[in-house]
Amino acid sequence: RAPIAAEDQLLVQHTNVVQSPPDEMCSICMWSLQEPSGFSDEDEAVGVASRMAGFGSDGVVRLVLCDHLFHLACVRQMVKNSPQYLECPNCKTLHGEKHGNQPNGHMNVTTVSHSLPGYPNCGTIQITYNISSGIQGPDHPRPGRPYHAIGFPRMAYLPNNQKGKTVLKMLKEAWRRRLVFTIGTSVTTGIQDAVTWNEIHHKTEWTNFNGHGYPDPSYLDNTLKELARHGVTETTLV
Numbered sequence: 001r002a003p004i005a006a007e008d009q010l011l012v013q014h015t016n017v018v019q020s021p022p023d024e025m026c027s028i029c030m031w032s033l034q035e036p037s038g039f040s041d042e043d044e045a046v047g048v049a050s051r052m053a054g055f056g057s058d059g060v061v062r063l064v065l066c067d068h069l070f071h072l073a074c075v076r077q078m079v080k081n082s083p084q085y086l087e088c089p090n091c092k093t094l095h096g097e098k099h100g101n102q103p104n105g106h107m108n109v110t111t112v113s114h115s116l117p118g119y120p121n122c123g124t125i126q127i128t129y130n131i132s133s134g135i136q137g138p139d140h141p142r143p144g145r146p147y148h149a150i151g152f153p154r155m156a157y158l159p160n161n162q163k164g165k166t167v168l169k170m171l172k173e174a175w176r177r178r179l180v181f182t183i184g185t186s187v188t189t190g191i192q193d194a195v196t197w198n199e200i201h202h203k204t205e206w207t208n209f210n211g212h213g214y215p216d217p218s219y220l221d222n223t224l225k226e227l228a229r230h231g232v233t234e235t236t237l238v
C-alpha cells in the first residue's frame with residue numbers, strides 16, 4: 001500500500017469535510033462548491049485524504065482556522081508543491097508551518113557595546129549571515145543550475161533591548177524555517193539565480209547611508225509584521 005502523501009497528511013490535519021456545501025464559489029477554480037472541481041481527475045486528484053474521509057474529487061472542505069470553503073481537489077492541487085503548510089487563498093491564514101527554500105548556510109549572533117542611532121545606551125545585536133554559492137535543488141526556480149551568493153557574509157543590526165531581542169528570536173526561527181533568503185532575480189543588481197532577501201527587511205547599515213540603516217522608529221514593528229506574514233509569531237514558537 002502506498003504511503004500517505006505529505007499533501008494528504010496536511011489536508012487531514014487542517015481541513016474538515018463539508019457535507020452539504022452552500023451555493024458559493026470556490027475561489028481557486030471560480031466554480032460553484034455544489035459542482036465538481038475543475039481539477040478533478042481519476043488518478044491524481046482523488047488522494048488518500050479524500051478516500052479516508054469518504055468522499056471523491058467533488059468533495060468540499062473547510063479550513064479549520066478560518067472556516068473558508070474550497071473543493072478538496074482544488075486545495076490539494078494548491079499545496080502539492082508546498083506540503084508543509086496551507087495558506088488560505090481568501091484570507092492568507094496559515095495552516096501548518098511555512099518553510100522556504102533558503103539555501104544552506106550559517107547565522108551567527110554577537111553583541112557589540114556601541115549603540116545604534118535612535119537606540120542609545122542599549123548596545124547592539126549583530127547578525128552575520130553566511131551563504132555560499134551552490135547548485136539549485138528541486139524546490140528552487142531552476143533545479144540543476146548554479147545559484148550565486150553575492151555580498152556574503154551579510155551583516156544586520158538590531159538594538160539590544162527587549163523588542164530587539166524579540167525580533168532576534170523570531171529571525172532565528174525564520175532562519176530555521178528557511179525563510180530569510182530565497183533564490184531569484186535580485187531587484188538591486190538584476191542578477192538571475194541570486195540569493196536574495198525574502199520579504200523580511202534587515203538593517204544592514206549602521207546609519208541611513210543607503211536607506212537600510214538607523215534611525216528608523218517603525219523598523220522593529222514592521223519586521224514583526226513581515227515575520228508574522230510568513231507565519232513566524234510568538235505563539236508559533238515552542
Ligand code: NAD
Nearest residue numbers: 150151153154155185186187188189195196197202204212
Ligand atoms: P534584492 O535587491 O532582490 O531586494 C530584496 C529586498 O532586500 C528588497 O526589499 C530590498 O529593499 C532589500 N535590500 C536591498 N538592498 C539591501 C541592503 N543593502 N540591505 C538591506 N536590504 C536590502 O535583494 P538582494 O539582491 O539580496 O540585495 C541587494 C544588494 O545588497 C545585493 O547586491 C547585495 O550584495 C547587497 N547587500 C550587501 C550586504 C553587505 O553587507 N555587503 C548586505 C546586504 C545586501
Ligand code: ZN
Nearest residue numbers: 026029071074
Ligand atoms: Zn474549486
Ligand code: ZN
Nearest residue numbers: 066068088091
Ligand atoms: Zn481563510
